[in-house]
Amino acid sequence: MNKFVEEIKEVLKKEVDLSTEEIEKIIEIPPEEKLGDYAFPCFLLAKSLKKPPDRIASDLSKKLKPKALIKEIYSIGPYVNFRVDSRKLAEFVLKEIFEKDKSYGRDETGKGKTIVIDFSSPNIAKPFGIGHLRTTVLGNSLYRIFEYLGYGCVSINHLGDWGTQFGKLIVAYKRWGDEKKLSSDPIITLFDLYVKFHQEAEKEPELEEEARSWFKKLEQGEKEAEGIWQRFKDYSLKEFEKVYRMLEISFDCYTGESFYNKYMDNTIEEIQKKGLAEISQDALVVDLEKYNLPVCLLRKKDEATLYATRDITAAIYRYNTYKFHKLLYVVGSAQKLHFQQVFKVLELMGYPWAKDLVHVDFGWIKFEKKIMSTRKGDVIFLEDVLNKSVELAKDIIKKKNPDLENKDKVAFDVGIGAVVFTDLSTKRQKDINFDWDEVLDFEGQTGPYVQYTHARLCSLLRKYQKPVKRKVDFSLFSLEEEHSIIKKLEDFPKKIKMSAETYEPAVLCSYLLDLSGVFNRFYQKQRIITDDENATDARILLVKSVKTVIELGLSLLGIKAPERM
RNA sequence: GCGCCCAUAGCUCAAUUGGAUAGAGCGUCUGACUACGGAUCAGAAGGUUGGAGGUUCGAGUCCUCCUGGGCGUACCA
Numbered sequence: 001m002n003k004f005v006e007e008i009k010e011v012l013k014k015e016v017d018l019s020t021e022e023i024e025k026i027i028e029i030p031p032e033e034k035l036g037d038y039a040f041p042c043f044l045l046a047k048s049l050k051k052p053p054d055r056i057a058s059d060l061s062k063k064l065k066p067k068a069l070i071k072e073i074y075s076i077g078p079y080v081n082f083r084v085d086s087r088k089l090a091e092f093v094l095k096e097i098f099e100k101d102k103s104y105g106r107d108e109t110g111k112g113k114t115i116v117i118d119f120s121s122p123n124i125a126k127p128f129g130i131g132h133l134r135t136t137v138l139g140n141s142l143y144r145i146f147e148y149l150g151y152g153c154v155s156i157n158h159l160g161d162w163g164t165q166f167g168k169l170i171v172a173y174k175r176w177g178d179e180k181k182l183s184s185d186p187i188i189t190l191f192d193l194y195v196k197f198h199q200e201a202e203k204e205p206e207l208e209e210e211a212r213s214w215f216k217k218l219e220q221g222e223k224e225a226e227g228i229w230q231r232f233k234d235y236s237l238k239e240f241e242k243v244y245r246m247l248e249i250s251f252d253c254y255t256g257e258s259f260y261n262k263y264m265d266n267t268i269e270e271i272q273k274k275g276l277a278e279i280s281q282d283a284l285v286v287d288l289e290k291y292n293l294p295v296c297l298l299r300k301k302d303e304a305t306l307y308a309t310r311d312i313t314a315a316i317y318r319y320n321t322y323k324f325h326k327l328l329y330v331v332g333s334a335q336k337l338h339f340q341q342v343f344k345v346l347e348l349m350g351y352p353w354a355k356d357l358v359h360v361d362f363g364w365i366k367f368e369k370k371i372m373s374t375r376k377g378d379v380i381f382l383e384d385v386l387n388k389s390v391e392l393a394k395d396i397i398k399k400k401n402p403d404l405e406n407k408d409k410v411a412f413d414v415g416i417g418a419v420v421f422t423d424l425s426t427k428r429q430k431d432i433n434f435d436w437d438e439v440l441d442f443e444g445q446t447g448p449y450v451q452y453t454h455a456r457l458c459s460l461l462r463k464y465q466k467p468v469k470r471k472v473d474f475s476l477f478s479l480e481e482e483h484s485i486i487k488k489l490e491d492f493p494k495k496i497k498m499s500a501e502t503y504e505p506a507v508l509c510s511y512l513l514d515l516s517g518v519f520n521r522f523y524q525k526q527r528i529i530t531d532d533e534n535a536t537d538a539r540i541l542l543v544k545s546v547k548t549v550i551e552l553g554l555s556l557l558g559i560k561a562p563e564r565m
Numbered sequence: 566g567c568g569c570c571c572a573u574a575g576c577u578c579a580a581u582u583g584g585a586u587a588g589a590g591c592g593u594c595u596g597a598c599u600a601c602g603g604a605u606c607a608g609a610a611g612g613u614u615g616g617a618g619g620u621u622c623g624a625g626u627c628c629u630c631c632u633g634g635g636c637g638u639a640c641c642a
Contacts, residue, residue: 041584043623078622165642280639282640285640294639296639306641397604429571446604452602459601510578513589
């Protein structure tokens, strides 16, 4: 761990009847900087010492002696607080960042382990809507974070290219389809057909039955059905690629649901052999009542399989292929129960790795307080959102920085970054209200704010005109603002780990906002480049470090850090 | 009906996983560029953390109940 905490542990150990592990566990960082750098709460000792905690704290603080790295020890209420030697802290942190540079905070904890991440997974023949943003950017960010921690990562785009919806589409296409329209504007045409199907099916319920039978044909490999399906799929993929290119996201594989068709019979057979399956109401199911879960349907009465069957099959396939350490499903919380069932069935099948399956769930994106329903046709295209944001970025650049070179590229990075950052900055489980004003806000706690800070740092480094020196006079870091920045920089590796443990890139978002905030405050108050060469060298080293960390942090979120904007 | 999730300032969100006086941004009001980028910064106002109990040294965080919203609950995904 960090040597400052080490020293505090050492000092405390002599006076306190606790193991070093216990001490380490309760050492914390005070909520406010003015209280100190680290703190040791004395509540735990109150019982064994039979003294009130604030008394223990004050006694203890008198007995403890400052050492090499710790400068001050004092008590405030029930806490013993420690203040570190800020010169030493600066030296320690800044040297580390300078040496590790673009791999500061990188870790080998995941070495030799594979994490498979199933995310994005749009449905073929449907538009790529704003609703798909979360899974896409969350999955991508988690991929980058775990990779940074040394894991081998595999991204799978589990395309929704199978299921009864294709029966519906085929029915709609055969009834109302227009070949010319389809080839000229495939996604909109397919989308209209899909919406129309649901409208008509309300009046004419037989359509549903017809759709089921078409899907069954598809599943049996009937030629006409398969041909139509393949065309829909080709059109859709082309369309999705446009969005992925904008976000600069790529996948290691695009094995969608249909990929697993050939393995389905095996899965069902295996489940039956293991005595888990039974016939109920003409369908083949696994009874999970014992576990307080509804039955898991494997095969419908018309013999067609269901998504649970496919997910079970896919998990087995993935384990056999990747021997993953963990398999993450970045899928909305509406499917929570579904995954509980799937995981349970795999566990009952005797797969010990069933415990390594994680449903990384997240809330809805709502629009005007309502949940958007693709079936009803209300959808906001992700591509439109991204384009609009890029346009706005371009307008702002024209106004604020008219001489900037390659405006288009920068506007692109800022516009996209704004959308991605906004989405990632809310913790997964909460619903997000999609609001144009909010997405297109480039001030305050936003992606562009962080990017702007980065551009400013780059600007300083350009002005400096010299290579950054690593050996500076660290005793020049005496200001509170500098100390705040350095402490934030020290935090970065911990934050990466925390975002990985909780599958929560939002941790990094708020970290980057904090870091940008402390730097901007410093910048506003203090001059960086002055005639005092030593002071300038020192501050520039700090600037370089902040720049490195912001750039790194943004890249873990899948966001670009332009040098000018 | 049952199960899961959510509820924090007018709005959008934090809160080091049970710790110190619940913090930011937006919006409102007031200020800051003849030196490094004003997409910035400083200040003011804004709170019974949905409600009621409980657990303990200590609760926004844990347990119970209630209210409001969302999702799910066997042939959609």
